[in-house]
Amino acid sequence: MRSIFTTGAAALAAATILSGSAFAESHAALxxxxxxxxxxxxxxxxxxxxxxxxxxxxxxxxxxxxxxxxxxxxxxxxxxxxxxxxxxxxxxxxxxxxxxxxxxxxxxxxxxxxxxxxxxxxxxxxxxxxxxxxxxxxxxxxxYYQWGVYYREDIFEELGLEAPETWDEEIANCQAIIDSGRFCYTIGTKFLWTAGGWFDYLNMRTNGYDFHMALTNGEIPWTDDRVRATFANWQQLIDMGAFLENHQTYSWQEALPFMVNGEAAAYLMGNFAVAPMREAGLTDDQIGFYQFPQIDPSIEMAEDAPxxxxxxxxxxxxxxxxxxxxxxxxxxxxxxxxxxxxxxxxxxxxxxxxxxxxxxxxxxxxxxxQNSPGGIAQFFDRDAPAEMAQVAMQGFQTFMVDPSSLDSVLDRLEQARQRFY
Amino acid sequence: MTMTAMPETEIAAPPRRFRQQAIAPWLFLLPGLLFFSVYVIVPIFQSFQISFYDWNGLDRPDGTSTAVYVGLENYRDLWDDPDFWTSLRNNAIWLVLYLLAIPGGLFIALFLNQTVTGIRLYKSLFFFPFVISQVVVGLVFTWFYDPTFGMINELLGLVGLGPVNILGDTRYATYGIIAAGLWPQTAYCMILYLTGLNAVDPEQIEAARLDGAKGPKMLWYVVLPQLRPATFIAFVVTVIGALRSFDLISIMTDGGPGFYSTSVLAFYMWDVALSEFGFRMGYGSAIAVILFLIMLIYIAGFLWKMYRDEKGV
CATH class of the missing domain: 3.40.190.10 (Periplasmic binding protein-like II)
Known part of the structure; x- marks a missing residue:
């Protein structure tokens, strides 16, 4: 009886000491x-x-x-x-x-x-x-969270569209959506950064992750032809009428109802947009997600993930x-x-x-x-220095409102680059 | 003994009282002066100093500053900065157009200066916009101007005019914001004139009427001269209001669209130095210095006028 008790107590004591030391090791008493x-x-x-x-x-x-x-x-x-x-x-x-x-x-x-x-x-x-x-x-x-295109699956189905994987498919899809009387993309650029997301993706797809990082680090002039190529792709969408009209007056939240009401078919956004979409009454069957399509097949896909x-x-x-x-x-x-x-x-x-x-x-x-071999960027306003991000995003908005201002916008950005780096 | 002591104290007393009189006002002024110098005078000179540096507003943990002396470079940059000139031009537009609140307020006041049942209610309704916050005014007008659902476009649609995006168009946005600002400012001027109209001498009106004055002539030659104090105050508060336009701009357009197209100097200063992306304290201070010098001209003119008026009387 007694011996059993003592051994039991000893075992218990040993166990406490053991667990105690383990505890002390992993969490030094703070x-x-x-x-x-x-x-x-x-x-x-x-x-x-x-x-x-x-x-x-x-x-x-x-x-x-x-x-x-x-x-x-x-x-x-x-x-x-x-x-x-x-x-x-x-x-x-x-x-x-x-x-x-x-x-x-x-x-x-x-x-x-x-x-x-x-x-x-x-x-x-x-x-x-x-x-x-x-x-x-x-x-x-x-x-962290991914960025990508959130789209209305039901609208795509109604028009017989598939989530695009290449730029040609993207343009064809967009044309079909516009022909149905909708905007391809809703966006609200009043607070500028949403336009930064579009630039990130278009530039990473057109010129690749390394070029994008060099550009946001101030190593490449904004008047470079490769930058112009990015804007040319962007202009293709703008000229089609792909983006929500009057986007410069709306915040990203104010642009959301256009997608919920079916006036726009998709939204390039961070994953945080899903919660308000669900709250606004869209079911998971209505919301789809696809990776921003490829533009140049020789360029590895890269993503924004702040x-x-x-x-x-x-x-x-x-x-x-x-x-x-x-x-x-x-x-x-x-x-x-x-x-x-x-x-x-x-x-x-x-x-x-x-x-x-x-x-x-x-x-x-x-x-x-698995599908972002090029690299993972933070976001335009986190990759570029604050002062540059501000003026560049103003430039993106100006360009989106009036694509003919491209030359003056790029000159402004180039001047800013020379001053801030 | 007592006889000699008395005159002595009597002679000693006046200087002490005199000293008391000299010190007392300064004692009463001391707290005000102290706070005024710590929170107004010293920062003015600090702004002058910081404007000669390139500084992101951060100090190292050991207390040394990261600022780099750049001399007049911030001012040279300002001269070449199109956004600075946009802001300055918008400031001028604000100053000029905001003065419309004065005649606007005068006419509403004249209109309301009558004895009808319930006139107090109408007066308070007209005064209402001044009571609500500028932020709310900004929001209300933003919805009013909304290009898709806004009332102004619904109305334009009724008469067959196309939709117009006032706040999204660099040509109209500043005017749109000023119109929003005029709404409460007119109410303010109205209340100033309403109190002024109470003080108008009825005998002079009577005399003028006997002489056959009426309508605009009566207003211009008889009523307005008597309202001069009210006009003066209305002018001062409206100019100050125009310079305080920051909150409306921040709410309605956030300085945009595009490159600071609706910004004024105060907003631009805040945006480059203190906003989310603003890390240029030196540059912001240079804008503050310019703004200060502009205000100085106005204030000096104002003080000179006050001095001249007092001397004239």
């Missing part, structure tokens, strides 16, 4: 305050962020987590102040050139050692390049906890959880996570993992 500033202010992302903090807090009972959620638009200007005056331990931001000013000023910490130690170089390999500037890696991604990120500001006080939080955010398990349909409804960045069973997420995941 204490103090962890201050997080987040821009995930829309309802679904806010719930995701709060859920992550709650679960991380349960793992580290001694850690006091202070989460501040700031309106997503306001955050874009506030980050400049708080990174300098009142830096948190963890902050949200975006990948690519969007983080360059902060990296150059030394306001984000280089965490390439964390990428090595945590094995992120393997699990997050697909997004490593977008987090790298020079020799350093300055943050971790937590979600990545949202977490960073450790260099003024962080509790670096240890911040690093643990970043590992937690990018872990396969957490990635599966937060990117699911009832969370962000986007793509997980960790290659060991599973994608939620959703028609569009599956399509996007397949496209980005």
């Amino acid at each position: 204490s103090g305050d962890l201050v997080i500033f987040s821009d995930m202010s829309n309802p679904a992302p806010r719930a995701v962020m709060e859920g992550m903090v709650e679960r991380f807090g349960e793992m580290h009972p001694d850690l006091n987590i202070e989460l501040t959620i700031i309106d997503r638009e306001a955050y874009k200007t506030q980050i400049r102040n708080f990174l300098q005056a009142n830096p948190p331990d963890v902050a949200n931001w975006y990948a690519g050139n969007r983080m360059l000013p902060y990296v150059e000023a030394g306001l984000f910490t280089d965490i390439s050692d964390l990428w090595e130690e945590g094995g992120l170089t393997e699990t997050l390999a697909s997004t490593q390049a977008s987090m790298t500037i020079g020799d350093g890696i300055y943050g971790v991604p937590y979600t 990545t949202d990120t977490f960073h450790i500001p260099s003024g962080a006080n509790n670096v240890e906890a911040a690093r643990a939080f970043l590992l937690f955010v990018t872990s396969a398990e957490n990635q599966t959880l937060i990117n699911g349909g009832d969370g962000l409804g986007q793509l997980p960045v960790n290659s060991q996570s599973s994608v939620d069973d959703d028609e569009f997420l599956n399509a996007g995941f397949e496209m980005l993992s």
Whole structure:
């Protein structure tokens, strides 16, 4: 009796010690305050962020987590102040050139050692390049989403059309849609960036990913003939009347009802457009998705997939906890959880996570993992420096409204390129 | 002893009281002066200073600035920047057209200056647009102008005129925004004139009527001169209103379409320095300096006129 009891107790004690040491290894006991500033202010992302903090807090009972959620638009200007005056331990931001000013000023910490130690170089390999500037890696991604053409499957069926794969099919489809009294594409360019998406795709299909990156890095003049070729393809669609009329007056949300009402057949957009389409009453049978068609068969397909990120500001006080939080955010398990349909409804960045069973997420995941050999771009306004992005997107809008302004637009962009780089 | 002490205190008292009188106003002014200098005067000179730098607004963690001294380059860039001239031209258009609110307000005020049942209700209805926020005014007019569903195109359609996209056309967009701004501004001028009309001397009106004055002549020679204080205030607030046009532009067109076609200097300054894509603090400051100098001319003229008027009286 007694011996059994003692051995049992000893085994129990040994088990506690074992599990205790395992616990200590994976989660070094964290204490103090962890201050997080987040821009995930829309309802679904806010719930995701709060859920992550709650679960991380349960793992580290001694850690006091202070989460501040700031309106997503306001955050874009506030980050400049708080990174300098009142830096948190963890902050949200975006990948690519969007983080360059902060990296150059030394306001984000280089965490390439964390990428090595945590094995992120393997699990997050697909997004490593977008987090790298020079020799350093300055943050971790937590979600990304595909861009592509969302179209009205029922309208395509009614007209007997198939999702296009080549530019000729695209033009033929578009002509059929216009003949039926609709616009091929809805778009709202009041806030400019939607036109940036069109330019990204047309340029990556016409000239390829490497050319596109060189152009957004300021290495190629905007008056180059290859750039003109991109605009020529664009003009082909504009001259047909493919785009929604008066698009310069609408935001992207205001352009959505035209597709819902069947006045336009498709929308080149990020995956975040699916949720409002469903809310507006379109069923999954009515919404289809296809990859932006090929223009030049000799050019490898490349895609836009903007990545949202977490960073450790260099003024962080509790670096240890911040690093643990970043590992937690990018872990396969957490990635599966937060990117699911009832969370962000986007793509997980960790290659060991599973994608939620959703028609569009599956399509996007397949496209980005198998059918984007050329590369993955962030988005025009994240790949190009902010000042250049602003003037270039104004140029795209001007061109879309009046294609005859092409020469003056390209001259303006070229002047801007010479000034900003 | 007491006799000699008394006069002494009496002699000593006036200087102390005098000193008190000299210090007291400054003490009362101190908080105002302090805040005015910290939040207005100092930033003006800071703007001058920053305008000589190329700076994205960021400091390194050790406190050193990333700014690079470029001398007058920001001003040279401004001179060659077509967007700057577009904004300046729009500023001028705003200043001129916004003054239409003054005659507009005057005529509504004259129209409402009568005793009819329920006139108070009509007055408040006319004053209503000034009470609602500029952002709401902007939104309402944006829907009004909407090229697909907007009321203005429905009306034009009735008389057989084609749809017009006012805010989407670089030629009309600025005028469209000014029209939206005139709506509340006219209401403001109206209320100023309504109070002014209360102070018009009925005896003078009576005398003028006996002399056979009526209609426009009565208005021009008898009523308007008496409304001069109201006109002056209306002019000042309208000019200030025209320079404050930022919110309407931001809501209705966001500076577009195209290259800043509806922007004014204040909006352009904000967009290059403080917006999502704005990282050019030096350039923004250079615009602020130019804007400041333009305003300085106006303010100096205003002060000179006030000084002359006071001296004349």
